[in-house]
Amino acid sequence: MKEVIYNSDLHFEHKLWKSELEFWNDELKSFKNRLAxxxxRWTDKEVLAQLEHFQNEFLLHEGVIEDMEETIEEHEMSISAHSDANHESMDVAMVKNHLELREKMETQRQIYADLKKEFFKFLSKYM
Structure with a gap:
């Protein structure tokens, strides 16, 4: 028996991801304010190098967030077109695409969590 995956389920997961990405963007703004x-406060070259490292990491992460948002939007449009054609369940290729997107999101979640831990450790040392 095959499991049926509905457009509405994927749409719901997209909404969750978009909210999470929006939250990360807000957090990154706060983190960049801390860097500023x-x-x-600091003139020590080692501390300034670490500040630059975090600034670069935050910029990279913002780019990843933007890419993820675009990918989610593209997938959302595919689902919408699929729904417009009166197909309530997804075809194999679209589900595979969604599962790959879910994997990217999970990977990014871990990368971002690690970055935050590293940054908070840095803040507790130099704030």
Whole structure:
């Protein structure tokens, strides 16, 4: 027996991911504000190098978030077109695409969590 995956289920997961990505963007703005504060307090080259490292990481992560948002939107449009054609369940290729997107999201979640831990450790040392 095959499991049926409905468009509405995928749409719901997309909404969750979009909210999570939006939250990450907001957090990154706060983190960059912290960096700006620290730049004015420190002249030590090692600390400034670490600040630059985090600034670069945050910029990279913003790019990843933007890419993920675009990919989710593209997939959402595919689902919408599929729904418009009166297909309530997904075809194999679209489900495979969704599962790959879910895997990317899970990987990014771990990368972001690790970055936050590293940044908080840095803040507790230099704030």
């Amino acid at each position: 504060e620290l730049v004015t």
